[in-house]
């Protein structure tokens with residue numbers, strides 16, 4: 129276990145209109161993909177997942193290795209190289225159910241994200257500047273074009 133010092137936000141890239149609660153499906157998808165069991169008995173690659181109605185489920189302990197960001201080198205030189213391995217426990221990964229290239233998080237989901245970010249930031253002493261999006265590390269839109277990094281960072285007081 130590491131002491132976490134980063135938080136990364138993801139989306140599931142599956143519409144939460146089609147499936148509002150994707151934890152079970154994603155856990156199964158990641159079991160088939162990686163078969164990487166957490167200390168809590170789950171296979172989900174993220175630490176937390178938040179459903180459309182704002183239900184928060186934890187699949188991996190804070191500080192436990194994850195399977196969430198395999199783009200290990202800082203993307204386009206935006207981030208320093210030492211932030212590279214975001215799967216070794218230094219980063220807590222939060223996945224929001226939804227496809228935020230085409231839809232927006234529900235208010236209940238935003239409140240749940242806000243409360244979780246505040247709780248984790250306080251517990252582990254993580255500054256809001258250490259909250260990142262997956263797309264800061266990878267040539268993808270995750271967690272979706274409709275989400276703005278500063279808006280998410282400012283959910284933390």
Ligand SMILES: [Zn+2]
Pocket residue numbers: 137138139196262270271
């Ligand atoms: Zn992602």
